[in-house]
Amino acid sequence: MAPTIEAHGLVKRYKEVVALDGLDLAVEQGTILAVLGPNGAGKTTAVSILTTLLKADEGTATVAGFDVRDHPDEVKKNIGLSGQFAAVDEQLTGFENLRMVGRLYRMGKPAAVRRSRELLEQFDLTEAADRPVKGYSGGMRRRLDLAGALIAEPPILFLDEPTTGLDPRSRADLWIAIKDLVAKGTTLLLTTQYMEEAEHLADDIMVIDHGKEIAHGNADELKTMIGGERVVVTVSHADDVVRATDLLAQFAVGEQYIEDHTREITVPISGGAPVLTAALRALDVAGVEISDVGLRRPTLDDVFLTLTGHRTEETNSESAEVRT
Amino acid sequence: MSKLRYAFADAAVIAQRNVIKIKRVPEILMFVLISPIMFVLLFAYVFGSAIDIPGGSYREFLIGGIFAQTVVFGATFTGAGLAEDMQKGIINRFRSLPMSPSAVVMGRTASDVVYNAATLVIMALTGLLVGWRIRTDVGDALLAFGLLLLFAYAFSWIMALVGLIVPSVEVVNNASFIVIFPLTFVANTFVPTELLPGPLKLFAEWNPISALTQAVRELFGNIPPGTPSPEGWPLQNPVLYSLIWVVVIIAIFAPLSIARYQKVTAKS
Structure with missing residues (x-):
C-alpha cells in the first residue's frame, strides 16, 4: 500500500531564498514522522505544500491518495492542521470556535456540538469553554487550535511545531494527547525544533536543513550514525579551553564542540570508560583543572550538530563554534 | 448542485459567527447606530430651517436621503470586517478547511444585512420623532425598506472587494470615503437635483443613490403633491433603475470579491 503522505522532489523558492530544495518524504498509515530542523529549515513550507496552502515550484505530493495540486479539496477533507500560531477567533468562545470549525468540515449541527464538548473536555478546556478566547493563555489557545484540527476526526494530521513556545506542563499535556491520537490510528506528520520532542513522539525522524534531508531514521539509528558516546568536560579556567581542546583532539572521533561561555567541551569518542580515563589523565598531566566531567550517550542534538555544524536552536549557535 | 448548497451552508456558518461577534462587541453596533441618529438630527435642525421645499417639509424630504446615504455608508463595514478577518489568525484555520471558497465573503455580506436592518429601524424611529411620516400603506413602506436593504447588500459587495484589496481596516475607511462622499452628496439626498449646476445635475440624475432616494421618497409618500x-x-423609474444597479453591482462585484479572496488566501 502506498504511503498515506508522500512527496517527491519538492522545491519552493522565494526570490533568492530556496526554502525547499528537492525534499522527498513518505509517511505510512498510522505512523508518526517528525521533521526536525531549525528555524528556516523549510519545515513550515513543507507542511504548507502538503496541506495545499502553498503550491510547490517543482515536485509532486499526494495525501490520502490525492494529489495536493489537483485535488486540494479532497486532501483538505482528510486532514487536520494545527499550525505554529493558534488559528482561533478571539471574540468567539472556545465552544463557538470548535462548533464553527466542525460545521465548516460539513459536520451536522448535533454532531459538531457533541464533538466540540467532547474535545473541550479532552483538552481540559471545559471550564473556559464558554468564555471568549481573548482571555485564554497561550497554552489554552494552542490546545483549542489542536482540538479544531481534530474535530472531524481526520485520518491524517499535520502539526507544525505544536509545542513551540509552550511551558513544560502544557507541552507534556500536548504530547499525551498526540500519543493518544496515534494509538487510535491517525497518521501524523509533525515538525519540531526540539530533539526531545521528536525522540519522544516519532517512530521515524527526518532531519532537514536548508530545505533538504540531511539524515533519516529512528532515534537509535540517528545516534548510531554519528558514532558512540560523548565525553563532556568543563574546564575551570577560560584560558585552558584551547589547550584542553587540543589535548582532547587525540581521543575525538568527530568534531569537538565548545560552548565558550560555560567552558564546556563535548568530545565524541568511541571506546567508553577507558577512553574517558585516558582523556582525564592527559588533562591532569598537562595541569588543566576541570570542574566537571561526564560520559553520555549522544542526544539528537548531537546528531544535528554533527550533521549540520550548528545546533537546532538558533540562540545557542551564536556562542558556539565547531573545531576539528 | 451540492457545491452551491455547500456554498450557502458554509456562508451561513460564517454569517452566524459574524453575528456572534456583533453581540461580543456591542460598542461597534452602538456607534453604527449613533451616526444615523446624528445625521437625522443635524440635517433636520441645522439645514431644515434654512432649506425650503416648495409645498412640503424639508424634514420629510430629507429622511429618504438619509436612509439612502446611511445604508451606503454602512457598506464600509463589510470592507472593514473583511480586512480585519484577513489579518487575524482565524483565516489560517479557514484556509485549511474544506470549506467553500466563497463562504467568508458571502457570509460577511450576509451578516452585514443585520447591521443595515438595525440601522434602518433606528433611523425610522428617529425620523418619526422629528416629524417624518409614512404617508402610503404598509406594503409600500415594506417595499421601501426592502429596496434599501437590497441596495445595501449590493453595495456591501463593492466594499468587500475594497476590503480584500487594501491592507488594513484604516485604509478601508479612508478609501471608501473617497467614493462614498461624492456619490451620496452629488445626488438628490439633501437638495433637489434641479438646483445643481449642469454637469453635477447630470451626474446626480444618473447617480443610483438619487434613484434609490427618489424611490424611497415615493414609496413612503414623502413627495409633496404638485411637485x-x-x-x-x-428618476422617473427609480425603483426599476435602483434594481438594475443592484443586479449589476452584485453580478460584477460578487465574482470579483470571491476571486480576490481566493487569490489573497492562496499565497502564503
Whole structure:
C-alpha cells in the first residue's frame, strides 16, 4: 500500500531564498514522522505544500491518495492542521470556535456540538469553554487550535511545531494527547525544533536543513550514525579551553564542540570508560583543572550538530563554534 | 448542485459567527447606530430651517436621503470586517478547511444585512420623532425598506472587494470615503437635483443613490403633491433603475470579491 503522505522532489523558492530544495518524504498509515530542523529549515513550507496552502515550484505530493495540486479539496477533507500560531477567533468562545470549525468540515449541527464538548473536555478546556478566547493563555489557545484540527476526526494530521513556545506542563499535556491520537490510528506528520520532542513522539525522524534531508531514521539509528558516546568536560579556567581542546583532539572521533561561555567541551569518542580515563589523565598531566566531567550517550542534538555544524536552536549557535 | 448548497451552508456558518461577534462587541453596533441618529438630527435642525421645499417639509424630504446615504455608508463595514478577518489568525484555520471558497465573503455580506436592518429601524424611529411620516400603506413602506436593504447588500459587495484589496481596516475607511462622499452628496439626498449646476445635475440624475432616494421618497409618500415629476429616465423609474444597479453591482462585484479572496488566501 502506498504511503498515506508522500512527496517527491519538492522545491519552493522565494526570490533568492530556496526554502525547499528537492525534499522527498513518505509517511505510512498510522505512523508518526517528525521533521526536525531549525528555524528556516523549510519545515513550515513543507507542511504548507502538503496541506495545499502553498503550491510547490517543482515536485509532486499526494495525501490520502490525492494529489495536493489537483485535488486540494479532497486532501483538505482528510486532514487536520494545527499550525505554529493558534488559528482561533478571539471574540468567539472556545465552544463557538470548535462548533464553527466542525460545521465548516460539513459536520451536522448535533454532531459538531457533541464533538466540540467532547474535545473541550479532552483538552481540559471545559471550564473556559464558554468564555471568549481573548482571555485564554497561550497554552489554552494552542490546545483549542489542536482540538479544531481534530474535530472531524481526520485520518491524517499535520502539526507544525505544536509545542513551540509552550511551558513544560502544557507541552507534556500536548504530547499525551498526540500519543493518544496515534494509538487510535491517525497518521501524523509533525515538525519540531526540539530533539526531545521528536525522540519522544516519532517512530521515524527526518532531519532537514536548508530545505533538504540531511539524515533519516529512528532515534537509535540517528545516534548510531554519528558514532558512540560523548565525553563532556568543563574546564575551570577560560584560558585552558584551547589547550584542553587540543589535548582532547587525540581521543575525538568527530568534531569537538565548545560552548565558550560555560567552558564546556563535548568530545565524541568511541571506546567508553577507558577512553574517558585516558582523556582525564592527559588533562591532569598537562595541569588543566576541570570542574566537571561526564560520559553520555549522544542526544539528537548531537546528531544535528554533527550533521549540520550548528545546533537546532538558533540562540545557542551564536556562542558556539565547531573545531576539528 | 451540492457545491452551491455547500456554498450557502458554509456562508451561513460564517454569517452566524459574524453575528456572534456583533453581540461580543456591542460598542461597534452602538456607534453604527449613533451616526444615523446624528445625521437625522443635524440635517433636520441645522439645514431644515434654512432649506425650503416648495409645498412640503424639508424634514420629510430629507429622511429618504438619509436612509439612502446611511445604508451606503454602512457598506464600509463589510470592507472593514473583511480586512480585519484577513489579518487575524482565524483565516489560517479557514484556509485549511474544506470549506467553500466563497463562504467568508458571502457570509460577511450576509451578516452585514443585520447591521443595515438595525440601522434602518433606528433611523425610522428617529425620523418619526422629528416629524417624518409614512404617508402610503404598509406594503409600500415594506417595499421601501426592502429596496434599501437590497441596495445595501449590493453595495456591501463593492466594499468587500475594497476590503480584500487594501491592507488594513484604516485604509478601508479612508478609501471608501473617497467614493462614498461624492456619490451620496452629488445626488438628490439633501437638495433637489434641479438646483445643481449642469454637469453635477447630470451626474446626480444618473447617480443610483438619487434613484434609490427618489424611490424611497415615493414609496413612503414623502413627495409633496404638485411637485413636478423629475427629469431624466432614472428618476422617473427609480425603483426599476435602483434594481438594475443592484443586479449589476452584485453580478460584477460578487465574482470579483470571491476571486480576490481566493487569490489573497492562496499565497502564503
